[in-house]
Amino acid sequence: MVSSPLPLFKALADDTRLQLVLLIMAEGEVCVCEMTHALNLSQPKISRHLALLRQSGLLADRREGQWVYYRLSPALDAGAQAILQHTHHYYHSQVTVALERLQQMGNRPERQRLCC
Template sequence: MVTDSHPLGLFKALSDDTRLQLMLLIMAEQEMCVCEMTHALNESQPKISRHLALLRQHELLLDRREGQWVYYRLSTTLDAGVQAILQHTLRHYRHYIRSAQERLTTMGNRPERQRLCC
C-alpha cells in the first residue's frame, strides 16, 4: 500500500467526509461510476475525481474503463485490517450514507455494468 508502513496516510485519506462516504458507498454498491457518485453526493465531477485520485493513490480503490464510463471498486489488495475497519463502519454507521443511497435510487439512466461470469 502506498501509505507505507505508517498508518497516518491511510487515516488521513479516510478522515475526509467526502472520501469516507465514497469508500462506504463503493463498498455498499460494490462498484460505482463517477456519474453515480456525483449524483449520490450532490457534488461536482472535478471534486469527486480529486477525491477518487487520492483514494487510488493510497491503493484503496481500483478503476476500470468501459466505454465512456469509469468504474471504481475497492482494491483487491486492500489489507484485511482496513477491510475490517470499513466493513465495521458500514455495518454500524449505514445511516452515514443513507441519504446518498436514497439519492442514488432517484438517478435515471444509471450506467449498466458489464456482468462478469464467475
C-alpha cells in the first residue's frame, strides 16, 4: 500500500521504472527475463529497479520455478491506482517498442524458452 504520494512519484520519476510499470500494466504480469528482452536492458539493472518498485509498494512478485513474475500490488490504495491508470492511459506509447518485442517472442511458454 502506498500511504503517501511521495514514494509513488519518486518511484515513477525514473524512466526505466516508469517503463517497467507501464509494461507490467499492459501485460498484467511480466517475468524478469521478459522485461530484460522487452526493454533491452541488463538483468541486474532491471532487478535493481524492480526492487525499488517493490519497496515503494507499487509491485508484488511471485516465484514460479526459476522465474519471478511481477504485477501491480493488490494492496495499492485508490489514489495510487488512479494515478497509475491515468499515467498508463496518457503515456502507454512509452512502451510501444517494448510491447512489440514481447509480441515477437510469442506467448508463454515460448517466451520462457527464448530468454531463460
